[in-house]
Amino acid sequence: MTNKVTLIATAAMGLEAIVAKEIRELGYGEVTVENGKVIFEADIRAIPRCNLWLRTADRLKLQVGEFHAYSYDELFEQTKALPWEQFIPEDGSFPVTGKSHKSKLYSVPDCQSIVKKAIVEKLKQKHGIASWLQETGATYKIEVALLKDKVSLTIDTSGAGLHKRGYRVNQGEAPLKETLAAALVKLTNWRYDEPFYDLFCGSGTIPIEAALIGQNIAPGFNRSFAAEEWGFIPSSLWDQSLEEAEDLAEYDKQLTIFGSDLNPKMTEISRENALEAGLADLIEWKQMQATDFHSKLEGGYIVSNPPYGERIGDKQQVEAMYTELGKVLKDYPTWNIYILTANEQFEQLFGRKASKKRKLFNAFIRTDYYQYFGQRK
Template sequence: MAETYTLMATAAAGLESVVAKEVQDLGYDNVQVENSRVLFKADRSGVARANLWLRTADRVKLLVGEFEATTFDELFEKTKALPWEHYIPEDGEVPVVGKSVKSTLYSVPDCQAIVKKAIVNRMLNKYGLATKIPETGAKYKVEIALLKDKATLTIDTTGPGLHKRGYRVGQGEAPLKETLAAALVMLTNWRADEPFVDPFTGSGTIPIEAALIGQNIAPGFNREFVSEEWGLVPQKVWDEAIVEAEDLANYDQPLQISGYDIDHKMIQVANQNAKEAGLADLIHWKQMQVRDFHPKGKNGYVVSNPPYGERIGERKEVEEMYKQLGVNMAEHPSWSVYILTSHQGFEKLYGKKATKKRKLFNGFIRTDYYQYFGKKEKS
C-alpha cells in the first residue's frame, strides 16, 4: 500500500474554498479547510499532481507535525521527535524559515535556530553521522510557523510560488497575481464556449488564465518545482503526472476570449505574455477605451480588475470609467459582469447593486469582488 502524506495547500484569505474545490476535483476526498490553508491526504503522486494542477493555491507543503510549544526546550524536543528521516536524505540541504504570531516564543531567529538544531540532531542519530549533515543534496526548506503557541512544521514542495507560471515576461505597475486571476475566473459560471472579455486587461493575466482554464491546461505544466529533485517523489511519478496533464488538456477547444486596454504598450505586453504561455492565437487583444467597449453576442462574461483610483489625481478618471462601464453593460442584460476593486462606491458609480459580493485580498489591499449575473438568452 502506498504511503500517505498530509499535504497543505496554502491560500490567500478568501480563496480557501476555491482551493478546496480544486483539491477535491483532483480526486482527494479527505479535505480540511482552515484559515489560509487546505489540508488533504495523498500519496507521493499528490505532490506532483497538486503542484501541476492547483490554479489558486500559493504553494504546496508537506506537513511533518503540529504541537503545542511554549518553551524553547519543548520546541526542540518535539521537533526532534518527528520522523525527519522519512522526508529528508542524509545529504539534504535544510534551510529553516519561520514566523510567529501571538505566541510565547516570539523570537523567530531563535525558533529557526532551535528547529534546525533539532532536525540536525535527529538526522545525525538516524544516519549515523558524526558531527554535521553535509547538506550537498536537494533543498528541503522547512518552515516553523507559530500561531497562539501551536507550532506547525512543514517542508515546501513548490519552490517559487505557484503564481509563477513562467509566462509573464512583462507586467504593468500593479500586476494581478496569476493565482488570484485564476480564482476570479473560477468564481464565475463561465464555460469555454461562451464569450469572455477583460476590458481593463493590463498585462493580460485574467484572459490568459481563462484560456488555460478553458482548454484545461495544467497551470504548472511549463515550470519546475523544488520537489522534482527529491528521492521522495521519483522522476517516474513526475513523468506520470505530466502525461496525465497532457492527456487531459483540450487544445482543440475553441475560445472567444478578448483583452482590451487603453494603453497600447500594455496590449503589446499582454500579447507577448500570451505567446509565452503558448496561447498566441487564442486570445484577441485590442487597444480600446472603456467608452468604446460594446460587447458582441450574448450570454458573455466580463471579468476584470480595473484601476482602483487610490492614487491622488487618478480617482475621478477611474470613477468615470466605472460609470461608463455600467452604462454600456446595461445595454447587454444577458452578460454577466465580475469586477474586483477596493473602491467602496463602486456599486453607486456602476449604477446597480451587485447580485453578490465577495471579500478578497489583492496582495495587502482589501477588495470586493462585485458579481452581476446576466439573464441568459436562448441562442
C-alpha cells in the first residue's frame, strides 16, 4: 500500500476557495480547485486530519483512479486495472453509487453495475477467492462519476456528511448547514476577542460555529467517520489526530458571542444545541426582535441569515423588516455587518450599498452575502 493518496474535498458552489485555504492551512500545499471540489495529494494521515478539521467541506473522498471511457468495455477494463486490493479487504462491503453528465455512458445504473463487477473480479483475483465475496466487513462506499466521458472513481472516507458535527439535537424548519455557517464566519475578519452577534439565530448554527472557530475546536471532534473502520489506516493515526485536535483546542479563550431570535422556541433549541456542543457557557441566547438590537460596545460583528421572504405572504413583512433593520444598524457605523439573503432588493431595502458581496448557495437557493465593513474605531 502506497502511503501517498489523492484526496478530494467536495464543496458547495462558491465555497471551493475557502475549502482550499483550509487544506493549505493544514499543511497540504499543492491543491487543485475545480467546480465543487478541491483535489490534493497527501499521506494517509491526511484522511483523519482533514475529516476532523475541515469546517467548510461537504465530505472527503479518496480517489482510486481517473480515466476516459467511451464504452462499457473500457469502463470495465480500466476499473479492473486499478489497485482496489490496496484499499478494500476480502470481507469489505463496497456499495457503488454513480452520476453521469454529458457522457456517452449516460446510464448510471449500468455504470454502477459494471464498476461493481470489475471490482469484484479484481478483488477475487487478488485475494484468491473463487466464490462470492461476503462483504460482511467495513463499508467502502464507491462513487463512479462521469463528466464529458472522464471517469472518476472514489471511496467516501467521511460517512455522514461533514456538516453533521453531532451537536444538532433539534432544529427549525430550514436550518442553515453547519458547513455554510462556518464559511460565513470565515469570510469575515472576526477575531475571538471581538463581539459577535447573530440577530436571526434559528437553531444557533452560526454562533455555535463561531465559538468552535474562536476556540479552535476541530468540528469533527465529537463524531465518527467511515474510514475509522478501514484496515489500511492504522488506528494510531486516528489517535494521533485526535490528540493533535485536543492539544490545539483553546478552551480558555473568552468569547463574546450572542444569538437572538424572535421565536422563543428557537432560542431554547439553540441553547440545547450549544449544550450538546459543549459550549453552553460561551454563548448568550436571547429572545428578541432583530430590530431591537442595542449595544454599548464600540464595535463588533453581526453575521446573520435572516428570512428571505420567499413565500408570497411573508415577502412584504420581511422586506419591511430589512428596511427597519437598516435604520437601526445605521447607528452602529463601527460595526461590521454580514447578511446572507436571496432577496435581490436587499441593498435598496437596507438603505445602503454593500462594501462587498459574494454569491453563495444555501442548499439550492442562490443567495448573496452582503458585507458592510465598519469604520475604524
